[in-house]
Amino acid sequence: MNRIYALIIALMMSLILPPMALALDKVRLITNWRAEAEHGGFYQAIMDGTYARYGILVELQQGGPQLNSQILLAAGRVDFALGSNSMQIFEAVRQNAPIVAVAGIFQFEPIALMSHPGEGLDHFEDLTKANAYVSSSFLVSAWRWLKSAHGFRDEKVRTYTFNSAPFIADKKSIQQAYLTSEPYAIETQGGFKPNIFRLIDYGYDSYGTTIETRADLIEKNPDLVQRFVDASIIGWYHYLHGDNAAANAAIKRDNPEMTDGQLAYSIASIREHGIIDSGDAVNQGIGAMNDARFAAYYKKMVDVGVLPAGIDYKKGYTLRFIGKKVGLQPASGQ
Numbered sequence: 001m002n003r004i005y006a007l008i009i010a011l012m013m014s015l016i017l018p019p020m021a022l023a024l025d026k027v028r029l030i031t032n033w034r035a036e037a038e039h040g041g042f043y044q045a046i047m048d049g050t051y052a053r054y055g056i057l058v059e060l061q062q063g064g065p066q067l068n069s070q071i072l073l074a075a076g077r078v079d080f081a082l083g084s085n086s087m088q089i090f091e092a093v094r095q096n097a098p099i100v101a102v103a104g105i106f107q108f109e110p111i112a113l114m115s116h117p118g119e120g121l122d123h124f125e126d127l128t129k130a131n132a133y134v135s136s137s138f139l140v141s142a143w144r145w146l147k148s149a150h151g152f153r154d155e156k157v158r159t160y161t162f163n164s165a166p167f168i169a170d171k172k173s174i175q176q177a178y179l180t181s182e183p184y185a186i187e188t189q190g191g192f193k194p195n196i197f198r199l200i201d202y203g204y205d206s207y208g209t210t211i212e213t214r215a216d217l218i219e220k221n222p223d224l225v226q227r228f229v230d231a232s233i234i235g236w237y238h239y240l241h242g243d244n245a246a247a248n249a250a251i252k253r254d255n256p257e258m259t260d261g262q263l264a265y266s267i268a269s270i271r272e273h274g275i276i277d278s279g280d281a282v283n284q285g286i287g288a289m290n291d292a293r294f295a296a297y298y299k300k301m302v303d304v305g306v307l308p309a310g311i312d313y314k315k316g317y318t319l320r321f322i323g324k325k326v327g328l329q330p331a332s333g334q
Contacts, residue, residue: 024052024055024056024057025055025056025057025224025227026056026057026059027056027057027058027059027079027080027224027228028058028059028061028077028078028079028080029042029058029059029060029061029078029079029080029081029082030060030061030062030063030067030069030072030073030078030080030081030082031060031061031062031063031069031081031082032063032069032081032082032083032084032209033062033063033064034062034063034064034254034255034257034258035062035250035251035252035254035255035258036180036181036251036255036258036262036263036266037180037248037251037262037263037266037267037270038180038209038266038270039062039082039251040236040239040240040244040247040248040251040267041105041232041233041235041236041237041238041239041240042058042060042082042232042235042236043060043235043239043247043248043250043251044235044236044238044239044242044244044246044247045058045231045232045234045235045236045238046058046060046235046247046250047246047247047250048235048238048242048246048247050231050234050235050238051228051231051235053231054227054228054230054231055227056224056227056228056231058228060254061078062254062255063082069081069082069083070083070088070092070097070099070212073099073212073213073214074092074097074098074099074214076214079213079214079217080211080212080213080228081099081211081212081213082105082209082210082211082212083101083209083210083211083212084109084208084209084210085109085141085206085207085208085210086109086206086207086210086293086294086297086298087141087206087301087306088210089101089210089212089294089313089316089317090298090301090307090311090313090316091307092316093311093312093313093315093316094307094308094311098214098215098216099212099213099214099215099316100212100213100214100215100218100315100316100317100318101207101210101211101212101289101316101317101318102210102211102212102213102218102225102229102317102318102320102321102322103210103211103229103232103233103287103289103321103322104207104208104209104210104287104288104289104322105208105209105210105211105232105233105236105276105286105287106207106208106209106210106275106276107207107208107274107275107276107277107278107279107280107281107288108198108200108205108206108207108208108275108278108279109199109200109204109206109207109208110178110179110180110198110200110208110269110273110275111138111142111176111177111178111179111198111199111204111208112176112177112178112179112196112197112198112199113127113132113174113175113176113177113196113197113199114167114174114175114176114177114182114183114186114194114195114196114197115127115130115173115174115194115195115197116171116172116173116192116194116195117192117193117194117195119171119172120172121172121174121195122195124150124197124202125150127152127174127197128150128151128152128153128156129156130156130172130173130174131156131157131158131170131172131173131174132152132156132157132158132173132174132175132176133158133159133160133166133167133173133174133175133176134157134158134159134160134175134176135159135160135161135162135176136159138160138176139157140306141301141306142176142199142204143157144304144305144306145203145204145300145301145304145306146199146204147304148303148304149202149203149300149304150202158173160175160176164182164185164186164189164190165189167186168186168189168190177194177196179196179198179269179273179275180265180266180269180270180275181262181266183196183265183269184261184262184265184266188261198273203300204300205293205296205297206297207289207293208275210317211228211229211232211287213225213228218318218320222320222321225321226321229287229321229322229326230321230324230326232287233285233286233287233326233327234326234327236276236286236327237286237327237329239267240267240270240271240276240277244267248260248263251263277327280323281327283325283328284322284323284324284325285322285323285324285325285326285327285328286326286327286328287322287326287327288322288323289317289319289322290319291314291319294313294314294317298311298313
């Protein structure tokens with residue numbers, strides 16, 4: 001009789017104990033830059049216990065200019081990595097790297113061009129005549145598309161070293177921008193609000209901040225991948241719509257150069273521009289991606305000579321773990 005009671009109690013306890021009371025799957029995540037609001041949902045899911053409720057213990061490593069997250073992922077040093085854009089996905093396929101994007105947290109890559117207001121550069125078609133401060137990575141991707149699709153010219157290129165002082169000083173110039181970052185620097189350092197031209201509005205339809213993992217992890221443990229994707233999405237919902245104070249404190253702990261002003265601006269920009277909750281994410285949930293977007297972007301990159309034709313680019317992503325309406329609103333207990 002005691003044995004029966006013990007079995008009944010054990011069964012009851014297994015039903016009522018929260019998942020975090022069980023052994024957690026340990027995973028390592030590396031971001032694509034130093035800690036910032038653009039990683040806020042992942043920090044949120046750690047700090048508010050969402051990952052734990054999904055049975056995961058996440059060790060988060062911030063990225064940076066000296067770290068190649070895709071190399072670390074391919075080598076098995078981390079289990080998940082944040083990619084920057086669709087170009088990285090296709091490049092990984094070309095290099096035969098065993099990397100697969102499983103979610104597109106940013107519905108578009110939030111890159112833009114900025115200009116000084118009232119200097120004859122107030123319309124997108126005016127920008128081709130200006131000196132353009134762009135980085136080396138921008139030069140081999142978005143810039144080549146801008147040349148082909150909109151007539152920008154290489155002789156106007158000036159090197160952007162992530163220091164906006166040259167752009168601020170040259171009123172007849174333009175500069176690349178990340179919507180959540182550089183405009184804030186211009187407003188605080190330059191004392192003016194720049195014109196902003198989002199490239200998504202002119203046809204550059206790359207995804208941004210993708211969650212990537214290895215093909216072998218998807219094959220061996222798809223349940224873990226699904227739980228990580230779902231928990232990350234819920235983390236982003238809470239970060240944007242709930243109390244994100246603990247997540248922001250963790251971001252500043254990892255990146256002491258981060259300020260409250262920058263965090264507030266970045267979060268406001270994510271909301272204002274619909275970076276996370278626009279497009280397919282409106283009906284399918286945060287992280288949604290689709291084949292048509294990938295096909296269109298790949299064709300554009302082939303047409304401008306950035307990528308060769310014939311790549312089996314679909315190997316670089318999967319729609320298996322997204323489109324399940326996670327992140328439209330948090331379910332009970334999330």
